[in-house]
Amino acid sequence: MLSDAARGYVSPEQLQEFFSPTDAAAFEIEHGRKLNARSYAFPVVLFGTTSGHERPHACHILLIRSGKDDWAVEKLP
Numbered sequence: 001m002l003s004d005a006a007r008g009y010v011s012p013e014q015l016q017e018f019f020s021p022t023d024a025a026a027f028e029i030e031h032g033r034k035l036n037a038r039s040y041a042f043p044v045v046l047f048g049t050t051s052g053h054e055r056p057h058a059c060h061i062l063l064i065r066s067g068k069d070d071w072a073v074e075k076l077p
Contacts, residue, residue, distance in 0.1 A: 003064060003072040010076070018076065024048035029061075036063040044077050 002015075010018070025048040032042035039062060046057040059077035066072040 001072055002076075003066060003074045005075055006072070006076060022048055033060075034062075039063060039074070046077055 007015075025046070027047065028045045030043040032040045034040055034053070042061045042063070042072050044059050044061055046059065060075070061073060061077060062075035064074040
C-alpha cells in the first residue's frame with residue numbers, strides 16, 4: 001500500500017528491514033490531522049527500531065488519496 005513516490009525513496013532491502021523490527025520494537029500512533037482533501041498526517045513514535053534508535057523516535061506517516069476509495073502511504077517514518 002505504498003505510493004510510487006514512497007517506493008522510490010528506499011530500496012526493497014530497507015523496506016524489509018523497516019517492516020521486520022527487533023522483538024523489542026513498538027510504536028504509538030496518535031490521532032491524525034487532515035492536511036487537505038487528499039492527505040492526512042499521523043504522528044508516530046517508534047521504540048526499539050532496527051535503525052539503532054535507543055530513545056523514542058518521533059516522526060509521522062503521510063497518507064494520500066490514490067483513487068476514489070483508495071489510500072496509500074506517501075511517507076514512512
